[in-house]
Amino acid sequence: MNSEQIPEPISIPEEILQKWEAKGVSRRDFMKFCTAVTATLALPVSFIPQVAAAMDDQRLPVIWVEYQSCSGDSEAFLRANQPTAAEIILDVISLEYAEVVMAAAGHQAEQAKWAAMEKYKGKYLLIVEGSIPTGAGGAYCTVGGESAVDSAKKLIQNAAATITVGTCASFGGIPAAAPNPTGAVSVRELVPGAAIVNLPGCPVNAENLTATIVHFLTFGKLPAVDALGRPKFAYGKRIHDNCERRAHFDAGQYAEDFGDAAQRQGHCLYKLGCKGPETFHNCPTIRYNEGTSWPIMAGHGCIGCSEPGFWDTMTPFYRRLPQVPGFGIEATADKIGLGLVAATAAAFAAHGIASACRKGDAMESDKLKREE
Amino acid sequence: MLEIRYVWEWPVRITHWVNALCVVVLALTGFAIGTPILVAGDGSYVMGWVRFVHYVAAYAFTVSVLARFYWMFAGNHHASWRAFIPWTTAVGRRNFVKMLRYYTFTGKQISYEVGHNPVAALAYAGIFALFVFQIVSGFALYSQYNPGGFMAGLFAPLLNLVGNQWLRLGHHGVMWLLLGFFINHVYSGWLMDVKERNGTMSGIVSGYRFIEPRDL
Ligand code: HEM
Ligand code: HEM
Ligand code: SF4
Numbered sequence: 001m002n003s004e005q006i007p008e009p010i011s012i013p014e015e016i017l018q019k020w021e022a023k024g025v026s027r028r029d030f031m032k033f034c035t036a037v038t039a040t041l042a043l044p045v046s047f048i049p050q051v052a053a054a055m056d057d058q059r060l061p062v063i064w065v066e067y068q069s070c071s072g073d074s075e076a077f078l079r080a081n082q083p084t085a086a087e088i089i090l091d092v093i094s095l096e097y098a099e100v101v102m103a104a105a106g107h108q109a110e111q112a113k114w115a116a117m118e119k120y121k122g123k124y125l126l127i128v129e130g131s132i133p134t135g136a137g138g139a140y141c142t143v144g145g146e147s148a149v150d151s152a153k154k155l156i157q158n159a160a161a162t163i164t165v166g167t168c169a170s171f172g173g174i175p176a177a178a179p180n181p182t183g184a185v186s187v188r189e190l191v192p193g194a195a196i197v198n199l200p201g202c203p204v205n206a207e208n209l210t211a212t213i214v215h216f217l218t219f220g221k222l223p224a225v226d227a228l229g230r231p232k233f234a235y236g237k238r239i240h241d242n243c244e245r246r247a248h249f250d251a252g253q254y255a256e257d258f259g260d261a262a263q264r265q266g267h268c269l270y271k272l273g274c275k276g277p278e279t280f281h282n283c284p285t286i287r288y289n290e291g292t293s294w295p296i297m298a299g300h301g302c303i304g305c306s307e308p309g310f311w312d313t314m315t316p317f318y319r320r321l322p323q324v325p326g327f328g329i330e331a332t333a334d335k336i337g338l339g340l341v342a343a344t345a346a347a348f349a350a351h352g353i354a355s356a357c358r359k360g361d362a363m364e365s366d367k368l369k370r371e372e
Numbered sequence: 373m374l375e376i377r378y379v380w381e382w383p384v385r386i387t388h389w390v391n392a393l394c395v396v397v398l399a400l401t402g403f404a405i406g407t408p409i410l411v412a413g414d415g416s417y418v419m420g421w422v423r424f425v426h427y428v429a430a431y432a433f434t435v436s437v438l439a440r441f442y443w444m445f446a447g448n449h450h451a452s453w454r455a456f457i458p459w460t461t462a463v464g465r466r467n468f469v470k471m472l473r474y475y476t477f478t479g480k481q482i483s484y485e486v487g488h489n490p491v492a493a494l495a496y497a498g499i500f501a502l503f504v505f506q507i508v509s510g511f512a513l514y515s516q517y518n519p520g521g522f523m524a525g526l527f528a529p530l531l532n533l534v535g536n537q538w539l540r541l542g543h544h545g546v547m548w549l550l551l552g553f554f555i556n557h558v559y560s561g562w563l564m565d566v567k568e569r570n571g572t573m574s575g576i577v578s579g580y581r582f583i584e585p586r587d588l
Pocket of ligand 3: 247274
């Protein structure tokens with residue numbers, strides 16, 4: 001490579017680095033954060049300075065509400081993130097309301113929520129966790145006497161943008177699984193047309209949430225999304241197409257059982273019901289918990305937790321295809337199909353014998369001449 | 373007097389055999405995709421090849437089915453789309469009942485036909501519908517390898533409406549229906565060949581059938 005081809009070195013202005021150093025974040029950690037987020041967003045390296053500049057003292061107001069959820073997404077974001085990343089992101093946003101971490105409780109907390117909404121009308125970022133039950137007039141989930149339906153609508157309509165975290169908020173998730181007793185819907189179903197970006201996953205990957213917030217800070221808008229409202233940078237590829245076990249899939253090497261030699265050697269988990277071929281997510285590339293591992297790396301097939309059909313179409317977890325509706329638990333598509341084909345064969349064999357023996361179905365053309 | 377009539381024009385015959393071959397190949401490779409029975413050691417590419425053959429056959433099948441659809445409008449009246457919905461005319465309805473009664477041993481007379489017999493014709497209409505379903509669901513699943521691409525855009529509404537897992541289950545289940553049809557079809561062909569003695573089976577190879585006008 002000659003010297004002209006060496007790209008311009010990327011540099012972050014000295015003032016910004018010093019400011020972060022004063023806050024106890026080393027230059028190295030800050031650079032790492034900016035680089036990692038830029039990479040997660042699939043942006044070219046030349047955007048790193050822009051990202052770094054955007055992390056400057058914006059104090060973006062954020063309201064984080066939970067409805068029918070397990071708080072798993074809050075936990076994933078607050079605990080699993082790299083300590084410095086959490087520090088940085090919590091420094092540039094101002095978490096006005098978040099049930100899991102705030103000190104206030106009861107009416108005081110309620111007041112804080114609505115006060116924040118009024119104060120930052122049209123400017124705050126709303127994060128919703130959990131699905132919203134619409135059954136029984138919204139009675140299945142009320143906070144401070146107000147139904148989730150009413151409060152979510154108000155918060156979404158007054159927000160600059162909304163991020164749904166987790167599969168429940170994005171697609172209805174587990175509460176919306178058949179028979180969906182509470183009439184749970186996703187945020188997008190509740191307020192169609194609002195500026196919403198869906199970050200499904202069970203739980204949401206903290207890395208993707210961080211990157212989405214940084215994108216909003218850097219460009220003032222939500223990232224480009226697909227038809228299901230998911231950012232393309234995170235959900236633009238199928239797990240199966242980026243999976244580290246994929247070579248074994250193509251080679252025809254499959255684990256047959258948990259703990260067998262093939263599974264330990266890293267062979268493909270397809271026969272153990274892996275849903276990687278139907279799931280869009282960047283798990284194989286960014287993994288979970290600071291890139292430590294992810295389900296398939298750990299030896300368990302993907303369960304398709306971030307897809308719209310989760311839970312109903314992704315169970316049984318250890319079979320590739322969903323249950324054939326109307327048939328029992330033990331009936332697989334192949335058992336039913338084989339039964340059908342066997343019954344057809346038997347029926348036509350019987351029909352053939354009966355037809356061969358029947359008489360009196362002659363026609364004009366049957367008056368045949370026999371060859372001697 | 374027995375007449376020799378040219379019934380199945382060459383596009384009907386070619387598409388028939390291309391379809392038949394493709395269905396067999398697609399069912400075998402499809403089953404091997406769903407239940408990988410071919411397993412191999414290091415360095416092989418078994419599943420890769422199985423899927424490759426599935427997709428090559430899929431394209432051939434699609435072209436052949438589309439050609440047959442074109443011929444439903446361009447071909448003779450035995451090949452016409454009208455032949456597949458026998459219920460639209462009084463004669464068609466009468467012959468349908470006659471044929472159904474023959475098959476169920478409640479009638480003695482075969483509805484002797486130059487083209488498809490009316491019960492078979494209706495079955496073919498169903499089979500063509502299943503062909504379309506397999507092509508649509510197959511390409512929808514196929515399109516997912518490149519979510520930003522043209523094909524993915526084309527099938528995204530369907531995938532989002534139905535869900536890729538239900539499409540996959542449907543695609544898998546229809547394979548069994550087609551195999552069931554295969555048995556029925558070859559059996560009925562054999563039965564009619566024996567009972568009508570008009571060259572039903574050779575007709576789909578040569579195009580000619582032997583017709584006794586007094587039977588019509
Ligand atoms: C008569 C026609 C066909 C039959 C019987 C057939 C059968 C099957 C079967 C049984 C499977 C396995 C499903 C599973 O258990 O996951 C399959 C998979 C598939 N088929 Fe077909 N198929 C047919 C036509 C097509 C066509 C026209 C296409 C179009 C490209 C297609 C594309 C696919 C794809 C993409 C998969 C999934 C492969 C994978 O997961 O790697 N098929 N097919
Ligand atoms: C050994 C295999 C096969 C034989 C001997 C055979 C024979 C025949 C015959 C004799 C006909 C004309 C029937 C009539 O008069 O109505 C026919 C038509 C037809 N067969 Fe087959 N067949 C075979 C395999 C298949 C397979 C595997 C399929 C698809 C699953 C298939 C689909 C059809 C269809 C759709 C027609 C209507 C043809 C048209 O009008 O285009 N056949 N076949
Ligand atoms: S483990 Fe799952 S995602 Fe990975 S190659 Fe196998 S089937 Fe695909």
